[in-house]
């Protein structure tokens with residue numbers, strides 16, 4: 001596969017709900033080793049596009065490619081095996097399990113340290129707890145830690161599947177300024193290790209800081225793609241955000 005093949009790509013994806021076009025002919029790409037932003041005002045179609053990429057939502061038309069392989073008709077678990085992982089806008093954790101067990105369960109399901117190599121599973125759990133800064137709360141139940149840190153647990157759990165591309169749906173919501181600062185560092189470190197990260201986030205200063213490329217949706221359509229500087233100065237983007245949020 002040539003280096004020019006994006007890790008993840010949507011080609012002409014359209015999703016209709018009755019008469020409502022949630023995603024309109026969207027072609028975007030996400031590369032390895034970078035954080036790519038997917039932004040837009042409320043209802044722009046970001047989550048619907050995420051769901052289409054992971055296989056939870058069938059597109060009305062268009063294609064999804066992972067490493068150039070068409071996965072449009074593949075079930076979510078098959079896409080996961082190809083290296084796709086995600087987090088959810090609404091936290092989807094086991095609240096009555098400890099932070100550590102949330103990671104272990106994901107590793108168990110995925111087969112991390114499989115074939116009787118339980119020590120590998122434990123070692124990988126320890127490594128990711130350390131990497132994500134969760135070691136100090138590893139033995140606390142998720143229901144007892146603040147939302148901002150629970151969001152990091154979701155990321156750590158997604159990492160237990162050893163993904164090549166990680167889709168994050170509003171991971172910074174509920175985080176304190178300090179937590180977001182540490183989170184930004186974490187995303188850049190993960191991208192530095194080669195992970196492709198797609199970030200849906202309303203915290204635009206965070207997006208502008210960590211993303212090397214940003215796609216902007218409005219009313220389901222792609223209205224701009226570019227570097228943070230290009231996006232900040234794009235009149236169509238500024239117009240889309242007027243009356244909603246400020247473009248950082």
Ligand SMILES: Nc1ncnc2c1ncn2[C@@H]1O[C@H](COP(=O)(O)OP(=O)(O)OP(=O)(O)O)[C@@H](O)[C@H]1O
Nearest residue numbers: 017020021022040041042043044045046047048049
């Ligand atoms: N299952 C569904 N059935 C009908 N309409 C839907 C469904 N899911 C989403 N929509 C509509 O599709 C459009 C896009 O919604 P989506 O949640 O993808 O936007 P978003 O950019 O993620 O918004 P937000 O930033 O508020 O999370 C909206 O008009 C929404 O009401």
